Amino acid sequence: MVLNAADIAGTSSLRSDISHLLQELPALPTVSTRLLSMMGRADVDLRSVSALIASDGALAGEVLSIANSSLFGLRSEVRSIVQAIAYLGIEKTKSLAWTVAIKNYLGNALQIPTLQRTWRHSLAVALLAEELAHWTQADGAEAYTAGILHDLGALGLIAMSPPRYRQLLEEAAAAPASILDLERKHFGLDHCEAGEFLAAAWNLPSFTGEVMRLHHAPLEQPAFTPLGLIHFASRGADLLGFSVVNRPVEPGSPNALEEFHDQLPPRRKERVVFNLADLELLIATRVNAIES
Ligand SMILES: [Fe+2]
Numbered sequence: 069m070v071l072n073a074a075d076i077a078g079t080s081s082l083r084s085d086i087s088h089l090l091q092e093l094p095a096l097p098t099v100s101t102r103l104l105s106m107m108g109r110a111d112v113d114l115r116s117v118s119a120l121i122a123s124d125g126a127l128a129g130e131v132l133s134i135a136n137s138s139l140f141g142l143r144s145e146v147r148s149i150v151q152a153i154a155y156l157g158i159e160k161t162k163s164l165a166w167t168v169a170i171k172n173y174l175g176n177a178l179q180i181p182t183l184q185r186t187w188r189h190s191l192a193v194a195l196l197a198e199e200l201a202h203w204t205q206a207d208g209a210e211a212y213t214a215g216i217l218h219d220l221g222a223l224g225l226i227a228m229s230p231p232r233y234r235q236l237l238e239e240a241a242a243a244p245a246s247i248l249d250l251e252r253k254h255f256g257l258d259h260c261e262a263g264e265f266l267a268a269a270w271n272l273p274s275f276t277g278e279v280m281r282l283h284h285a286p287l288e289q290p291a292f293t294p295l296g297l298i299h300f301a302s303r304g305a306d307l308l309g310f311s312v313v314n315r316p317v318e319p320g321s322p323n324a325l326e327e328f329h330d331q332l333p334p335r336r337k338e339r340v341v342f343n344l345a346d347l348e349l350l351i352a353t354r355v356n357a358i359e360s
């Protein structure tokens with residue numbers, strides 16, 4: 069069951085933490101929430117979408133800059149949001165608009181290297197989830213959106229207090245403590261709880277709320293669902309060097325990407341050539357294309 073904001077606010081054990089969050093969390097820019105609800109409709113009106121993106125100068129500028137990055141390999145420079153949507157298609161534009169909106173949400177906190185790791189992890193999970201979705205012929209854009217949003221709760225806690233979250237990550241790097249336990253100690257709730265609350269409060273698609281709430285729990289549903297993809301992509305990103313905590317992967321820990329590959333139907337498994345070093349290079353190149 070996915071709780072809505074009212075249900076969550078009514079849960080007594082979380083009530084004080086949630087009201088605390090409500091007061092301290094910076095709001096997501098209105099243009100981003102309107103964009104998501106507009107793009108969630110089956111009959112997306114491209115003119116309205118481009119007008120909305122263009123109405124926010126900073127958002128429009130970053131969307132154009134990423135659209136022109138090496139990530140998309142466009143032959144000629146796009147100079148307007150209308151052109152960008154025409155070249156990239158609605159789904160890519162939507163992923164891209166979300167990437168920019170979430171990055172901007174973090175603002176100056178991104179200047180702190182420890183916190184930048186959280187952002188790069190989200191980006192790597194989004195790109196890896198998109199890749200894993202291609203392995204299974206699932207919806208890559210939906211997987212990307214789930215990936216970019218899966219740790220939104222952590223980004224919210226960072227936006228609330230960058231120094232407190234930095235201290236938490238430094239503690240996590242120094243000792244093998246669970247990041248969820250450290251978040252509860254420092255903030256009174258963990259990023260899964262915070263993320264689910266934000267998904268409800270900001271009217272994000274219901275599957276993103278489930279992804280935020282359950283991505284660290286043992287997987288109890290098929291691997292080829294949005295939650296399954298993010299579960300494996302988040303663990304896979306750690307394996308590829310994009311972990312939130314600056315801590316080496318423990319030797320002998322299970323290889324999430326091999327586990328995922330093993331679950332592919334036999335015919336897909338034959339077709340998907342999987343090599344860890346190649347995948348690492350692919351994701352690092354894409355992360356850097358967006359970051360540069
Ligand atoms: Fe997480």
Ligand SMILES: [Fe+2]
Nearest residue numbers: 193218219302
């Ligand atoms: Fe994650």
